[in-house]
Amino acid sequence: MEYLLDSKTMKSCDSATANYFGLPSIVLMERAALSVIELIQDKKMKDNILVVCGTGNNGGDGLAIARILYERGYKPIVVLIGSDDSLTKEAAIQKKILEKYKINIESTIPQIEYTTIIDALFGIGLSREVEGIYYENISIMNKIEGCKIAIDIPSGISADTGKVLGIAFQADYTITFGFSKIGLVLYPGCTYCGKIIVKDIGITKDSFLGELPITFTYNKKDLQELPKRKFYSNKGTYGKILIIAGNINMSGAACLAGKSAYFTGSGLVNIFTSSENRIILQSNLPEAVLTCFNSEEEIEELLLESMENVDAIAIGPGCGDNHITRKLLELVIKNTKVPVVIDADGLNALSKGNELLTETDQPIILTPHLGEMSRLTGDDVGKIQSALLNSSKQWVNKYKSILVLKDARTIVTDSNNRVYINRSGNNGMATAGSGDVLTGIITSLIGQGKKPFEAASLAVYLHGLAGDEARKKYGVYSLMASHIIEGISMVLKEIN
Ligand SMILES: NC(=O)C1=CN([C@@H]2O[C@H](COP(=O)(O)OP(=O)(O)OC[C@H]3O[C@@H](n4cnc5c(N)ncnc54)[C@H](O)[C@@H]3O)[C@@H](O)[C@H]2O)[C@@H](O)CC1
Ligand SMILES: [K+]
Incomplete structure (x- = not known):
């Protein structure tokens, strides 16, 4: 698990390192x-290296970089944007040192050729839209040829939201300090970072002073959190789940969700569906147990019976936008004893x-895309997407x-304020049935005993990794939901 910090948490972490543990800011800067x-x-990298600095501590980092470059025999071109009055204490110290070494500090970017452009204009302290000379300089830096390195975060990107505040530096590398930041992961911020390198500069988890960040993401090693297969086990060990899915002409959704659950390790998958789907499901997913209804009158009794003795329930894929789906949902919510x-x-x-x-005390996991979220909240898609x-x-x-x-960056949240931001996956996964596969994975993991929030977060991560495996084999254009299911096994077979 990797923490993702917002600017407020990062600042308190910086300040705890300096004030509580007593490691001076200037040492961290060095x-x-x-x-x-x-x-x-x-x-x-060779000369000429351009270092563009602001007056905050991000600029202080830049000034320190310029000085060390000088110590190592480079001839850095240093540009400071902003007035001396607004220099932070540390940035002012760095500037004085440069002056003592007689390193020239320019106020505009000289029009020469550079190999490398270092952006130390704004870091996590960016607090408003970039305008005036700051805008002009970022625009010039973006136009210059050379390798672009952003210090901590590309200037112009909000560390909290990933939004571009007016304009942003387009980097090839972003070297970020201590912990990664939310703005480096969310769109559009992540498209400005290039390769992100997180560097230890002496700020550790101790500096959270016991108050751990609420936002995180997963890496490959977190797959170890998946339920373990036991030597001595039977199908009951791995959970029995119920998937309510598939209306007439929509049997595929039931099949994809059910198969994904089996691929994720479920012991038994029961599918509750319209009787028109019986034959097609029996042929395509013979491992599933079916409960089929012929008429609306039969639904209540059959459904309540199917809900007995299951470990998790999913409802929705391919059910159709009709009154029967609402009826099914009401029955499920009012009677469920499981997530x-x-x-x-x-x-x-x-x-x-x-x-x-x-109307239930059981955990409910909702998996809307932006359009469905818009229907749930009444807000328009643009408003949801921008926040x-x-x-x-x-x-x-x-x-x-x-x-x-x-x-593109799926977010999992719960009412304990935990936030998981997903980084796996690719644009080939924007294809019919991809959501049904995710539903199957989440339900399977809950059925296997994972707590719902962890199950949802891990499922989203696994779904993305499976999609990445599918991309390797089929490419983004030809990738289909069934390939993502294949991808699940490619990811999981590496684990046990
Ligand atoms: N102990 C620490 O505090 C450390 C801080 N570090 C660096 O310090 C950075 C944070 O430093 P600061 O908090 O000083 O913030 P920044 O250096 O990111 O910039 C803040 C300054 O820019 C101004 N500003 C914000 N938005 C602006 C806008 N749109 N237009 C014009 N001016 C604007 C602010 O008023 C403030 O003066 C980090 O990103 C990191 O690079 C590192 O040196 C590591 C240690
Ligand atoms: K920067």
Whole structure:
């Protein structure tokens, strides 16, 4: 698990390191600068190296980098944007040292050729739109040819939201200090970072002073959190789940969700569906146990019976946007004794009256894409997309559920304010049935005993990795949902 910090948490971490542990800021700055020098020397970058500095501590890092470059025999071209009055204490010290060494400090970028452009204009302290001379300089830096290195975060990107505040430096490398930042992971910020390198500069988890960050992401080693297969086990060990899916002409959704659950390790998958799907499901997924209804009158009795003795329930894939789906959803929510995953048409049915969610104490996991989220909240898609984190937090605080808001960076939130931001996956996965596969994975993991928030977060990560495996084999154009299921096994077979 890797923490992702917002600017406020990072600042308190910086300040705890300096004030509580007593490691002076100027020492941290020196280590930050040295970590950048390491990259420059590793990559054998040559003169001319341009270092553009602001007046905050990000600029202080830049001034320290320029001085160390000088110590190592380079002839850095240093530009300071902004007035001396606004220099922070540390940046002012760095500037004085440069002056003592008689290193020239320019106020505009000289029009010469550079090998490397270092952006130390704004770091996590960026607090408003970039305008005037700052805008002009970022625009010039973006136009200059050369390798571009952003210090801590590309100037112009909000560390909290990943938004571009007016303009942003387009980097090839971003060297970020201590911990990664939310703005480096969310769109569009992540498209400005190039390769992100997190450098240890002496700020450790101790500096959270016991108050751990709420936002995180997963890496490959976190797959170890997946349920373990035991030597002595039977199908009951790995959970029995119920998937309510598939209307006439929509059997595929039921099949994809059910198969994904089996591929993720479920012991037994029961599919509740319309009887028109019986033959096709029996031929395509003979491992599933089917409960089929012939008429609306049969639904209640059959469904309640199917809900007995299961470990998790999913409802929605391919159910159709109709009154029967709402009826199914109401029966499930009012009678469930286990966590419920609501997806696709289940979400559309929910949007006819969200207060239904208050009628259960069981964990509910919602998996809307932006369009479904818009129907649930009444907000337009643009508004949700521009504030993914806020929209998610508002929802989970109102309805005590777990929200999996699906986008290029899917976000999982819960009412304990935990936030998972996903980095796996690719644009080939924007294809029909991809969501059904995710629903199958989440439900399977809950059925195997994972707690719902962890199950949802791990499932999103695994789904993305499976999609990445599928991309390797089929490419982004030809990638289909069934290939993602194949990808699940490619990821999982590496684990045990
Ligand atoms: N102990 C520490 O505090 C450390 C801080 N470090 C560096 O310090 C950075 C944070 O430093 P600061 O908090 O000083 O912030 P920044 O250096 O990011 O910039 C803040 C300054 O820019 C101004 N500003 C913000 N938005 C602006 C805009 N749109 N237009 C014009 N001016 C604007 C602010 O008023 C402030 O003066 C980190 O990103 C990191 O690079 C590192 O040196 C490591 C140690
Ligand atoms: K920067």
